[in-house]
Amino acid sequence: MVKPIASAAAFAAVLSTAALASEVRAPEDVLQELIDNHESAYLTQSEQNIMMMPDNAALWTADEGKELFLEKRGPNNVSLETCDLGKGPGVVDGAYVELPRFFEDTGRVMDLESRLIYCMTTIQGFAPDDPAVKSRHGTDSDMMKLQTYIASRSSGLPWNPPLDHPLEQAMRDAGEALFYRRAGTSDFSCATCHTNTGNRIRASVLPNINAPHEWTKAISWPAYRVGHQQVRSSNHRVRGCYWQMRQPQSIPGSDAAIALMSYWTDAARGQPAILPDMKR
Amino acid sequence: MNHHTSTVTVFAAAALLGLTTSATAAPPAPQAAYTSMSPEELAEYLVFEAGGFDLDATTQDGSTALERMIQDRTQKVCSAINRSGEELDRATAAKISALAEETIVFPEGGVALGDWKRGEAIARSGYGFRIGHRVDDHASRTPGGNCYACHQLDPNEIAYGTVGPSLTGYGRLRGTSDAMLNHTYKILYNAHTFFPCTNMPRFGHHGTLTQEQLTDVMAYLLDPESPVNQEVTETAGNEQASAD
Incomplete structure (x- = not known):
């Protein structure tokens, strides 16, 4: 088991990460390969987290999410097996690294969270204010379980959000403008902290959006946040950043949040996803 | 259709x-x-x-969150420059500096150093002005300047950020002339005066630190007694609790 991974890593150094892009891999192996191939204080900053990756509590969350995905639920008493996450009804493998994307049936660019809500409300018949749909944060929420399961089936695959549709391109470009948009009482934007390599806030090393090999870890959510003792989502990360920036609360599922994610996912293009990840 | x-x-x-x-x-x-x-x-x-965004939320100063998102000229211009990845051209830099200079309000009676101990507490505290899911309550705790998030100051503090330059020995290297006091006050008040499109927040301009707090932070930077201006070995053992 160890040998093919080691040789694959050697291969990747010579060719590119695309060489082993087709199969789902354990997140700790993906991270190790990135560390082996790149010098990055961000990737290596928590020795303890790296050590704990094989016992990541989020792996249980993913297992629970799989059961939930296959379970007949909601007023319509059906599973999510007909949910189209972008690669066809029921296709989970590799779906997450190709989000956000445009969906014909809604005419919108959607991220994982908004697409899941769409499936739960239209297929399973949940009301939008049902706790199954409405509760978005924390390990015990259905939303985090389902997201972690679906994301984990993209671990090791290269981020590859489509930009063929004009709306996908428009959302990505608006997301870039949002990323650099300074505002508020501290004049901050996302770019203030995330456009240099190796910079720290206090003792935390910051990821650089212009360094795809470290940015892939930055956007690898869901992740177990050791400091919170909870599995957290992309939307939770965005909310935290806007809070730190002294700007208004970001609304999950809004086009602003989706645009930002379109840009940040595009910035990690080609690099393998680490899912689920562990973060400080 | x-x-x-x-x-x-x-x-x-x-x-x-x-x-x-x-x-x-x-x-x-x-x-x-x-x-x-x-x-x-x-x-x-x-x-x-x-x-x-939740634009209807209230903020600590009684305005709405909406106002936090409205960009002023400096924010707008600097966002665009930053995004383009290009160097700031001289004409725009001069304009941003001039805009910043206009905002500066000096304390009545001129700039004098405050209390470096209070300044240190301000430098260590990241509290204040956060809104949304958890709103900082200024009535229960005074907002800080969060200087350590981005700068090294006391050489014995290891949890310092590197987004901004190290300010260790700031006063030891520069002295405490009136010109240096005014210069430092202007940087804290509106750093774009000397560093157009800097990442540094405009503490005085936004009123996130009061004039008195600014002079306390100045004392932390410039006072010969301040830990910022001591050698590493002379201040071994940091007694100040970190109040991040």
Whole structure:
């Protein structure tokens, strides 16, 4: 088991990460390969987290999410097996690294969270204010379980959000403008902290959006946040950043949040996803 | 289908002209309209018209969150420069500096050093002005300047950020002339005066630190007694509790 991974890593150094892009891999192996191939204080900053990756509590969350995905639920008493996450009804493998994307049936660019809500409300018949749909944060929420399961089936695959549709391109470009948009009482934007390599806030090393090999870890959510003792989502990360920036609360599922994610996912293009990840 | 398209066009036009004003209540426009906007126009639309943020929330100073998102000239120009990845041209730099200079209000009776111990507490505290899911309560705790998030100051503090330059030995290297006091006050008040489009927040201009707090932070930077101006070995054992 160890040998093919080691040789694959050697291969990747010579060719590119695309060489082993087709199969789902354990997140700790993906991270190790990135560390082996790149010098990055961000990737290596928590020795303890790296050590704990094989016992990541989020792996249980993913297992629970799989059961939930296959379970007949909601007023319509059906599973999510007909949910189209972008690669066809029921296709989970590799779906997450190709989000956000445009969906014909809604005419919108959607991220994982908004697409899941769409499936739960239209297929399973949940009301939008049902706790199954409405509760978005924390390990015990259905939303985090389902997201972690679906994301984990993209671990090791290269981020590859489509930009063929004009709306996908428009959302990505608006997301870039949002990323650099300074505002508020501290004049901050996302770019203030995330456009240099190796910079720290206090003792935390910051990821650089212009360094795809470290940015892939930055956007690898869901992740177990050791400091919170909870599995957290992309939307939770965005909310935290806007809070730190002294700007208004970001609304999950809004086009602003989706645009930002379109840009940040595009910035990690080609690099393998680490899912689920562990973060400080 | 035709009816749908015309609604979309109207919506887009309205958005571009700024005719729709209410923020979070309105349902988001059909995305099809987005492709007719520039990235900047769409970003503004998503912030102010499409429910991207809780703009109705109140803030610590009684304004609404909406006002936090409205960019002033400095924020707008510096965002665009930063995004372009290009160097700031001299003419724009001069304009940003001049704008900053105009904002500066000196304390009555001139700039004098405050209390470095109070300054240290301000430098260590990241409390204040956060809104949203957890709102900082200024009545129960005074906001800080969060200097350590980005700068090294006391050489014995290991948890310092590196987004800004190290300020260790700031006063030891510069002295405490009136010119240096005024210079330092201006940087804290509005750093764009000397460093146009800097990442540093405009503490005085935004009023996130009071004039008195600014002079306390100045004392932390400049006072010969301040830990910032001691050698590493002379201040071994940091007694100040970290109040991040």
